[in-house]
Amino acid sequence: ERFSALGPLALLPLPGEYRRSVVWPVKKGTEAEWLGEENDQHFLNALQQTYGDRAGKFEKTGKRFSYPLSQVLAHKQAVGRVVLMGNAAHTIHPVAGQGFNLCLRDADVLVRFLMEQLAKSDDIGAPENLLAYEQSRLKDQQRVIKFCDSVVRGFSNQNPILKLLRNTGLIAFDVIPGVKPLVANYAMGLKA
Template identity: 80%
Template sequence: MVQQQVVIVGGGMVGLSLSLMLAKANIQVKLLEAIQYPDEQQAADLPYHSSFDARNTALSRRSVEIYQKLGLWDALQQHATPILQVHITEQGGFGKARLVAEQEKVESFGQVIENAWLGRVLLSQVRAQPLIELIDAAKVIAIEQNEQQVRLGYSRAGQQYQLETSLLIAADGRDSYCRQALGVSVDVHDYDQVAIVTSVETSKPHQQVGFERFSALGPLALLPLPGDYRRSVVWPVKKGTEHEWLGEENDQHFLDALQQTYADRAGKFVRTGKRFCFPLSQVLAERQAIGRVVLMGNAAHTIHPVAGQGFNLCMRDAYVLVRFITEQISRGQDMGDPEMLKAYEQARLSDQRRVIKFCDAVVRGFSTKNPALKLIRNTGLLAFDLIPGIKPLIANYAMGLKS
């Protein structure tokens, strides 16, 4: 039986980032991940190519600041693109809203980074950190806890292992085994949508402008990528229609739909990469602190990508949790104390609820075709663009600086 300070289950982007935050605070971590990563030599030999199939993440300014504090931003920035403007419009509507970084006196509203590069840098840093022990291809098969500790069972390469920890962090995704094993129920809302994700090339340079366009087919986000003419696409469409947009035989059909939606705003859509798709639903855990276990990332809350807030919300959760843990240690107290974890949960609920409510309201509000509601939506977009004081408030919130 091995005793560890902190065990994290889930080595995705949230789990990797959180483990580095803890190590930065001089806290030992054991990180378990179900998939098998390429070994260090394989990863070193594998060249990174900026491809049209790369999925990406929009990092808020707050998330960028966290990576800066971890000393990772110089490496991450090599394949990141700043968002200097955000344009929000509705197809067939008169309202529009525009945010300009220079007017809000900020360097940018955030950075768009390809997941392939973000994951590569995080994994490399985790492997180089002596305070982190990474165990991949490890499937958790049992969890139980008492007042003093959490006991975890996992299988790897046909063998079974057990370990104990005073604090377990479950960052094992939307369908979290840990959450289910602990009997935590979830509130699920199916949006009846599927997100189409890809990268495209346009004839006009993106000039670091991000577009959010609400169309008849769904809310479409077009964000700048490294390379003057490359842009990412996240397009939620009605479930059951996704096959219309997938496959090489539908490349031109997809490009034509983008062209019709955006007209000449991005120039001509000249090339598309392979499209990926995944179903969209809101999944909220009833509790996030369960004894000596805390849920993190999509295990705690999975939200609609309409405003690009999901990963950034998780990063703020992780940052605050590390602060609570380090303060607990500095007082010489138990770092897995259930009361402390409950206090963390309460401290994060306000920010989480605001983001979840906002994203859900945008999806529902722009999904209806009622003419009266469309008039209200477009009037609201005009008000956003014209009334003094609204832009700085919304901009700071979107950047993750008001949480």
Template identity: 75%
Template sequence: MSQQPVIIVGGGMVGLSLALMLARQGIAIRLLEAVKYPENASGEPATYHSSFDARNTALSRRTVQIFSELGLWEKLSQHATPILQVNISEQGGFGKARLQAHEEKVESFGQVIENAWLGRVLLSEVRANANIELVDGIQVTSLQQDAGKVWVTAQRGSDQLQFQSSLLIAADGRDSFCRKALGIGVDEHDYQQVAIVTTVQTSKPHGQVAFERFSKNGPLALLPLPGITGQQDSYRRSVVWTVEKGSEQQWLGEHNDQQFLQALQHTYGNRAGEFTKTGKRFAYPLSQVLAHSQVSGRVVLMGNAAHTLHPVAGQGFNLCMRDAHVLTRYLSEQYQAGQDMGDNARLKHYEQARLSDQKRVIRFCDSVVRGFSNQNPLLKLARNTGLVAFDVIPGAKQLVATYAMGLKV
């Protein structure tokens, strides 16, 4: 049977990555993205885009492996820095836990990369791939399907267009239009928290060390970033600081730079030296959104359309990449056999194959956020005792490191 291009709705980092995975298998892709992508001349800094924003992403070892399989890691690594050590602590507590790459006999736990650079490399590869038709600046307005096909109607300027395929993959984000059009419900939990995201400079080099520090407001992640050209050491760090919803405005705006740095110093302490400079801050409300189903007929939900997680431990994007990698394997088998890639029974097999890994990660992220948010003195004592025990119990570090690296799937 002749194959029409697989439709992917949503051209963020997950949608672009999945398109490249499928195209590598010879599958034709039509990628629809609502926002017009930026144009960048060679050598210019990456332009922020709604999909490639001010945030940074900690890529797990498994995600790095996937990008290596795609032949992209050589390009991505130029804008990434490895995590050689992870320190975990709680503000006002005595317990501390530490993971070191050399103890786990790996070169790193993962790599930190700025979303703008990751998006730029992915977009460049998609534009150059003959198997991918990229249609940006187009808004999907309806989605329908029957026993043999799925089609969407979309608006681009004054033009109304219609596309059809045997399979549609909805990677159109947390508030997915496609998910709503299919009538798939969600379980949503609002954490009543906002993530303040920025880049800071410190008086001490980061030494490829990542920190996760828990405070009464929520977790504070401090991740190493690549240095400025010509510097031997890097003093740049990514900050993801969780604060109570409604309090974020006091930390935004250039006039609040010094106030923000002082508050950050108070929460984090002096292990990074002095926080000397901050970039522009961005605020992102935090919630958990889980779709009731990830497959409906000939449609698969992918990325944040399927599951949006709290950013604690940096698991969300890495989980999505494992989803995309497994889906690619299933679809490639169908394609190579000349069979229907939109076959619902086969898509349901994919969904079932991913549930164990997804549930484990979702449960872990949610329990960490809820557990460390409770300021009961007895629970705080138990948490810090646990952090001390984690540092000395044989095998505990290896188990946690394996899960964090995305290798136990």
């Protein structure tokens, strides 16, 4: 992932040695918004210039498409005997790749709540049980939402002091032993 002036640019692995998926969130109304519609060579040049050479030379592009990204948070995730999960409960910015991980943790906790009810031969759809599930997930969900929001804000701000601070932070992240696993654990929800 590259944090460019145009927006965070991520390359994700696809099957096949050299194929990658490109995710490039850009601000509405900026020049970059049009990159998706420009001709292939223009796009490849912009991609190469922004990403640099670390992933090699970008030679071909497939069909590109764009859609608006917006944070959507349900006011309630458990009502009566119904539970909202996944993106229906919380759609967050993909900048830190946290959305699906969060959904998995929600699912894991819900299963535990249902298993406890089953073990007691109680009604698994009992509204108070589902409400208790919702309550137990709010802290982790809010932590992830704040984290993604602060990454988006922190990395899109072009203030020179902030730029210096975040570049120093990224170098520290790369070279100081122990920092990467710490951040990875935080992102996986292992240390809240």
